[in-house]
Amino acid sequence: MTSQHDPVPGSPTPPQGAEPQGTAWTTTPITADLLRGALDLEFTEHGVLPHRLPAWARAQCSDGQLAMVESQPSGVRLVFRTRATVVELDTLRTKMSYQGAPPRPDGVYDLLVDGRLAGQASVTGGNVLLVDLTTGSVESRPGPVGTVRFPGLPDRMKSVEIWLPYNEITRLVALRTDAPVEAAPEDGRRVWLHHGSSISHGSDAASPTTTWPALAASLGGVQLINLGLGGSALLDPFTARALRDTPADLVSVKIGINLVNTDVMRLRAFTPAVHGFLDTIREGHPTVPLLVVSPVLCPIHEDTPGPSAPDFSDLSEGRIRFLAAGDPAERAAGKLTLNVIRDELARIVQQRSVDDPNLYYLDGRDLYGEADFAELPLPDQLHPDAATHHRMGERFAALAFGAGRPFAGERD
Incomplete structure (x- = not known):
């Protein structure tokens, strides 16, 4: 497959052989007009980090628990319109793990097409915060960017929503599609x-x-x-x-x-x-x-x-x-x-x-x-x-x- 998108440093390229030769990939910058449910966006060297509290509020509390949970994107979703039949999202997740316990389940991404659930997936890699509940210590283990991929979407203009995992801090690295993306207009709902x-x-x-x-x-x-x-x-x-x-x-x-x-x-x-x-x-x-x-x-x-x-x-x-x-x-x-x-x-x-x-x-x-x-x-x-x-x-x-x-x- 010939990839025509500009890669983001640290992000994987589209999988070889996943699409026919000559597929034209479009990379769309992740900006506020594509996101719903976040009150603030932080543009970091590892991607766009949605926050559910604004920066001035975060500055008024140094509690680690609050810092973690407000940056876990519960209810935050990418919303756009496209004819694309394949959507890929590169993310760098940070998930919790507990010393002495089995690994926690991976967070889930929900894909909605025209308001209906059309796919679910998880990413691999990412950072891990290893918590020792007996001492309260936290060890940070870095990991690579992962990709969540949704193929086989209907070939027509449609509304697409990608709901982010509510329990993983998620940095959005790159959004790739096989057709252009446009921001979805407000739909008049309260x-x-x-x-x-x-x-x-x-x-x-x-x-x-x-x-x-x-x-x-x-x-x-x-x-x-x-x-x-x-x-x-x-x-x-x-x-x-x-x-x-x-x-x-x-x-x-x-x-x-x-x-x-x-x-x-x-x-x-x-x-x-x-x-x-x-x-x-x-x-x-x-x-x-x-x-x-x-x-x-x-x-x-x-x-x-x-x-x-x-x-x-x-x-x-x-x-x-x-x-x-x-x-x-x-x-x-x-x-x-x-x-x-x-x-x-x-x-x-x-x-x-x-x-x-x-x-x-x-x-x-x-x-x-x-x-x-x-x-x-x-x-x-x-x-x-x-x-x-x-x-x-x-x-x-x-x-x-x-x-x-x-x-x-x-x-x-």
Whole structure:
């Protein structure tokens, strides 16, 4: 095969023999007009790195957990129009691995053609962050660029979306096609901006389009911007300002589990922090529907405060479980549990909704409750599995986007 694209340093060339002789390859620069779901792009020597928090917000927090999860591109996708029958994307991934545990599954790329799933693939190579959970040490092991390839696409003008893995930091090195690419115009769908914890981020969903927010967005007919930040939904003011400054037609915030499992504040601080978080969002979105979602059921923390503690007894089999390390008696001193948080969130929304008719509350147990736990228990005691993501996505779509619900209707 004759390759006519200009290679990016460190990127592989199109595979020999994969296409007929004379195939003309087009390399399209990866720019903001091809990406949805990212709030910032960092142009590095190893490719374009999408961020889900802007640079000024990242500069206000040095936490390594936040730095990792906001650069994992949950909900971020390339969107373009083309007649191409083959699409290749060179990426440099960074994935997590745990000392003493089997390798974690590779992240998945979902390809959608005209809104329908048309392919799934993963890349090889890339960097590895090897974490020793017993000491907290992290070793970085560099690796090469890999290629995700989608052949056999229909030979017609079409909309193509490549959803990036929600659980791998992904630098976009090169986009190659066998026909020219053009940016896709806005399609008029409303934009839903969502913030939450690792469950919103994706936790153990099967792929990027099957996280519960992505499923709910598809069922609700909206465009998703997912600011689910694993372990980092902590009512940080910079996150509230990022939500405030991001254009959106619908906003939701899922608050609670990270505040408990990090044991980061007491009830005295929680109440004004929630008010301040909502006040900041309302500065940029004074009248859009704003939905406050309390935690889904998590039995270990329903009435037992945090912090959460890892249980390494099954690490050699690739499983980590979590335990509640707090004492239920500490609730009297203001320590937070999920039931305490639900009660206070419901009270806050009821109080504020007198002057804010577009503010709504959803009990997270309506998405995943006791009956669901009996049928689909949380594998590690904190995070839902792939089947539960499907259930939560379908339920959120019905409870939020259904007729008469907070997100019903169309863009004005």
